[in-house]
Amino acid sequence: xxxxxxxxxxxxxxxxxxxxxxxxxxxxxxxxxxxxxxxxxxxxxxxxxxxxxxxxxxxxxxxxxxxxxxxxxxxxxxxxxxxxxxxxxxxxxxxxxxxxxxxxxxxxxxxxxxxxxxxxxxxxxxxxxxxxxxxxxxxxxxxxxxxxxxxxxxxxxxxxxxxxxxxxxxxxxxxxxxxxxxxxxxxxxxxxxxxxxxxxxxxxxxxxxxxxxxxxxxxxxxxxxxxxxxxxxxxxxxxxxxxxxxxxxxxxxxxxxxxxxxxxxxxxxxxxxxxxxxxxxxxxxxxxxxxxxxxxxxxxxxxxxxxxxxxxxxxxxxxxxxxxxxxxxxxxxxxxxxxxxxxxxxxxxxxxxxxxxxxxxxxxxxxxxxxxxxxxxxxxxxxxxxxx
Amino acid sequence: xxxxxxxxxxxxxxxxxxxxxxxxxxxxxxxxxxxxxxxxxxxxxxxxxxxxxxxxxxxxxxxxxxxxxxxxxxxxxxxxxxxxxxxxxxxxxxxxxxxxxxxxxxxxxxxxxxxxxxxxxxxxxxxxxxxxxxxxxxxxxxxxxxxxxxxxxxxxxxxxxxxxxxxxxxxxxxxxxxxxxxxxxxxxxxxxxxxxxxxxxxxxxxxxxxxxxxxxxxxxxxxxxxxxxxxxxxxxxxxxxxxxxxxxxxxxxxxxxxxxxxxxxxxxxxxxxxxxxxxxxxxxxxxxxxxxxxxxxxxxxxxxxxxxxxxxxxxxxxxxxxxxxxxxxxxxxxxxxxxxxxxxxxxxxxxxxxxxxxxxxxxxxxxxxxxxxxxxxxxxxxxxxxxx
Numbered sequence: 086x087x088x089x090x091x092x093x094x095x096x097x098x099x100x101x102x103x104x105x106x107x108x109x110x111x112x113x114x115x116x117x118x119x120x121x122x123x124x125x126x127x128x129x130x131x132x133x134x135x136x137x138x139x140x141x142x143x144x145x146x147x148x149x150x151x152x153x154x155x156x157x158x159x160x161x162x163x164x165x166x167x168x169x170x171x172x173x174x175x176x177x178x179x180x181x182x183x184x185x186x187x188x189x190x191x192x193x194x195x196x197x198x199x200x201x202x203x204x205x206x207x208x209x210x211x212x213x214x215x216x217x218x219x220x221x222x223x224x225x226x227x228x229x230x231x232x233x234x235x236x237x238x239x240x241x242x243x244x245x246x247x248x249x250x251x252x253x254x255x256x257x258x259x260x261x262x263x264x265x266x267x268x269x270x271x272x273x274x275x276x277x278x279x280x281x282x283x284x285x286x287x288x289x290x291x292x293x294x295x296x297x298x299x300x301x302x303x304x305x306x307x308x309x310x311x312x313x314x315x316x317x318x319x320x321x322x323x324x325x326x327x328x329x330x331x332x333x334x335x336x337x338x339x340x341x342x343x344x345x346x347x348x349x350x351x352x353x354x355x356x357x358x359x360x361x362x363x364x365x366x367x368x369x370x371x372x373x374x375x376x377x378x379x380x381x382x383x384x385x386x387x388x389x390x391x392x393x394x395x396x397x398x399x400x401x402x403x404x405x406x407x408x409x410x411x412x413x414x415x416x417x418x419x420x421x422x423x424x425x426x427x428x429x430x431x432x433x434x435x436x437x438x439x440x441x442x443x444x445x446x447x448x449x450x451x452x453x454x455x456x457x458x459x460x461x462x463x464x465x466x467x468x469x470x471x472x473x
Numbered sequence: 474x475x476x477x478x479x480x481x482x483x484x485x486x487x488x489x490x491x492x493x494x495x496x497x498x499x500x501x502x503x504x505x506x507x508x509x510x511x512x513x514x515x516x517x518x519x520x521x522x523x524x525x526x527x528x529x530x531x532x533x534x535x536x537x538x539x540x541x542x543x544x545x546x547x548x549x550x551x552x553x554x555x556x557x558x559x560x561x562x563x564x565x566x567x568x569x570x571x572x573x574x575x576x577x578x579x580x581x582x583x584x585x586x587x588x589x590x591x592x593x594x595x596x597x598x599x600x601x602x603x604x605x606x607x608x609x610x611x612x613x614x615x616x617x618x619x620x621x622x623x624x625x626x627x628x629x630x631x632x633x634x635x636x637x638x639x640x641x642x643x644x645x646x647x648x649x650x651x652x653x654x655x656x657x658x659x660x661x662x663x664x665x666x667x668x669x670x671x672x673x674x675x676x677x678x679x680x681x682x683x684x685x686x687x688x689x690x691x692x693x694x695x696x697x698x699x700x701x702x703x704x705x706x707x708x709x710x711x712x713x714x715x716x717x718x719x720x721x722x723x724x725x726x727x728x729x730x731x732x733x734x735x736x737x738x739x740x741x742x743x744x745x746x747x748x749x750x751x752x753x754x755x756x757x758x759x760x761x762x763x764x765x766x767x768x769x770x771x772x773x774x775x776x777x778x779x780x781x782x783x784x785x786x787x788x789x790x791x792x793x794x795x796x797x798x799x800x801x802x803x804x805x806x807x808x809x810x811x812x813x814x815x816x817x818x819x820x821x822x823x824x825x826x827x828x829x830x831x832x833x834x835x836x837x838x839x840x841x842x843x844x845x846x847x848x849x850x851x852x853x854x855x856x857x858x859x860x861x
Contacts, residue, residue, distance in 0.1 A: 201795045369786065383794045398757065398786030406771045406802030407589045413801075414794030 145170050147240035150205045156393045160454040170242050178222040182237045186214035186264040187469040192390040201416045211239040216263045234263050265468035266442040267428045274302035275427045276420040281382045281413050282358040286311035289352050294362030296323035298468035303360045305440050315351045319463040364389045372401035379410040443467030533558050535628035538593045544781045548842040558630050566610040570625045574602035574652040575857040580778040589804050599627040604651045622651050653856035654830040655816045662690035663815045664808040669770045669801050670746040674699035677740050682750030684711035686856035691748045693828050703739045707851040752777045760789035769800040831855030
């Protein structure tokens, strides 16, 4: 009955927004609210779950995906809105996002079609990882004030049943680190390199996107494992960084000069492991230089994600045959049961000064569509995230 | 001195060819021979190693590679000659080829450039596997009358130091079987499928070139391992053969109809193992249909070997990432230490009627250039070889 009533009056323009939900979690206007209060007050129907507040609560700022991008995503592919925050049901928790992770994989999630997780549905909040603080909890596993990591979405507030949420301790590491080194990016580097790439002491390990969030960690771990490490990055500044700050043995600036000859100079003994974040021509070129039993780790192909023309396949893939080599993809989620030990190991390396993390933090969730593009232009320098 | 003498008179036209070699293994004309016999007879110089025969011995019929083919090889890329057979040095043996194996890999050996074995040098006898009989031996490991398997080359007679030669027993299996099931083709199928493809009971295994020498064995072994086996072959006759004679569960004729929809019909649960002998568009298509943790075994890419345009890379390779799948090449030589156990296992399966072999035998080494082309036109039906 309340529901019908709410439907009947939902076209009334709200004078001001107030966070209240009743039954079905519908946001109500002041007029609807007044009627509801009367109904509840006079016990006209049984109401199980309500919260009434006259203070103006925070609004949920969110970006919904409203069209599937062709090529680079634009602001028009998203709808920005500020909505009231729903009331919690039993088992749910309300999280205020502190940092939202921006990752190349998000571009794939915007596409229609089968992938390792379903695409974001049109009209849904854009999927994204994030860290945040529990504002309110009706879930026994989480308390108000806890910090969590999970798929919070591109929004300032999120309500969830707690599935996929992991508690994190801001005293152990600053929050952004839970999105970089101790987040999926760091895990992707760790497991992609160690489990798929299987570097051995003395191997030559080549990384593309080497100054990026994942690539920079891959290279440092390969150094720890005693490998000759060469990175491919865009621009002199990034190349200087991976050599001087991260200890890579060589750096190749793909924006200048001849990449093929630079590869020959920097990898005189060929390539045993190629950790590829980029795809396209560089993957194709590297395939001509791999050693016997080489491992090509397919972590991503950022050069191809916004293609409007067909993806460029690696024409030199038969080098895999000649060299008894493998090219293997992986999804970090498959290693979830080992995240903790990886975090402990990487924490130790960090404490020993062997592993550094760099974050690129942009202020303001409102900048989301433009900030995301930095990933594809190479504009970010370190793990890209938004401070909400 | 003999050498100088031989050089001095080498322009004299030989009246008839006779197999004789003295020092430096040079073939001599009748005139040279006469002089040599005088020298030897009168002990004018010390001669350590000579054989004199007045009977007309067999000539060595051979094809030398004289130019690197562009696209399909032609007869003009080879030089056919009939030459005398060199005298053996200590440690050498002379083998008369019985069957010469024709394999897609030979096309690769004709190209310049780094590969898993060096290319055939221009002017050298074309490399080929073969089985033959030892005519003469100065090598302690082999006796006259032994049968051997090895890289005998496209020639009727070969002299070698015995390296890479394996004794075979024609009483255990007919000679052609040592080039098919018990030869590199069978080994390629066995190790490529079992070691790289790792089929598990209930998996869907798809094989391209399924009626070919390797593909037909792959499919049969996959059936033995309890898989759902589908083959891709050219033409109804081959499709009927792999279903009715070899027991495949499904066959797709790539020369007729829509391969994509046929794949969907025949592989309703997706593809766990793809054993690819063909490459090109079919590999690309199959990549869109692989399952989680699928294994793509790159055995060859016969569709691409004679390309004069760049090789077509698999544009859908990112499916490896989404599906945590691997694409891996291999070279059968790496499994040499296990050939014997594979042969025993396949012999047992053959005895039990679970594994069949089919050979396509063409008579006459003279037909080599044209017979080779059957591999690329799909004209052969079974393991292609030449009866010398």
